[in-house]
Amino acid sequence: MRVAQDDPRLVEALRLLVEAAEARARAHPWSHLLRAADARLDLSLRLPLFDAGGRLAEETQALQGELEDAVAALLSGAAAFQPGRVYCFRCGQAGCAHAATDDPRAVFTGYGPTGTPRFADFFQVLVSRRDPRMETLASGSPQLVVLETSGETLMGELLPVYRQGREEVQVHGQVAAGWYRVPDPSGRPTLLAVTFQVASGKLKSGQRRYFLNVIGSGPEGETLEHLHDRLGPIPWSGAARWAQSALAELERGARRRGRAGEEAAARRIEGLLGGLARRLERGERARERRTRHATVRHEEGSRPTRMAVADAARAAQDEVLFDVRKGTIVVLGERGRAHIFNLEGRLVTSVRYHPDAISRRREAGIWRPASPAEIELVKNRTAAPRQDGTG
DSSP states (O other): OOOOTTOHHHHHHHHHHHHHHHHHHHHSTTGGGOOTTTOOOOOOOOOOSSOGGGHHHHHHHHHHHHHHHHHHHHHHTSSSSOTTOOOBTTTTBSSSGGGOOOOTTEEEEEEOTTSOEEEEEHHHHHHHTTOTTHHHHHHTOSOOEEEEEEHHHHTTTOOGGGTTTOTTOEEEEEEEEEEEEEEOTTSOEEEEEEEEEEEEEEOTTSOEEEEEEEEOOOGGGOOHHHHHHHHSSOTTHHHHHHHHHHHHHHHHHHHHHTHHHHHHHHHHHHHHHHHHHHHHHHHHHHHHHHHHHHHHHHHHOOSOOHHHHHHHHHOOGGGEEEETTTTEEEEEOGGGEEEEEOTTSOEEEEEEOOHHHHHHHHHTTSEEEOOHHHHHHHHHHTSOOOTTSOO
């Protein structure tokens, strides 16, 4: 059969594929690093001509995994520094052991004389500066505290000898923010501080490229990328995308004006950091309002959420597991959903896991098959209420 080059079915199929890829890219924690010129994915597409034995469904699953991998590879290579890590002037890279922290409360505080990155507990940073907002953090207030630091301060102790040969790397300033409140894998709330750093590096062409690097660690030392896999969209995503967009515009202006443009860009970054700080504060206030509203709804009725009910109702025996470390029951749903129940049958939290993370937990024996009694506990808890309104 001869198919026209402008077959509308192919146009529509590609449009839908692009929408699916874009949705995954925008939901990724490093989505703010995307540039239009970079945003191309290389995919291998296998199309069975006949859907015998569900082959089309199998290829769809394979394509979903390939989309996720391609988006992750694109975004991991988009930054001058490695996402989530600072540049180490001592080692001349961001992949060394000095370049990251596994403490969720820690923020980047600058470089030591030999170029080694330093991290410290955000509360202790405010104490050392005698910042009165330390009382806000100590009190457990939901108010977000943000702290701006200039590039000169961050690099002030760095000895010139450790700067030689690495002048193309610049740290222009940052905003540290805390506390964010996120659940750990068992559902327990954890305090989290995050560093939003503006950095730049020169390309082989000699042009300078600017990035917003989001630095921090999730609960139990997990990466921010893994935190996103569990929770979905993270609270600072909108502010980070705005900052990266502003940096892209700043970069275009610097490119047009050459050396003078770079100097002007450096002066504008201070204002950009202030704008980022304000957006982080506004975003967290809005999120806290939504959280309080959700808490009220939860207290009005302690039944599990709709998706937890649906997934528990349809879950097969091998999709109900017991977490031997946390003493909780895990119900697996579609697209990586996992619902965590305590031993009273109450829903603790619902998170998302990457399929590899689920497999690792099973293989390591961290998640064992649930017993018949444990399965019955969850099934009874999520069963539809009886007509008398109890249950």
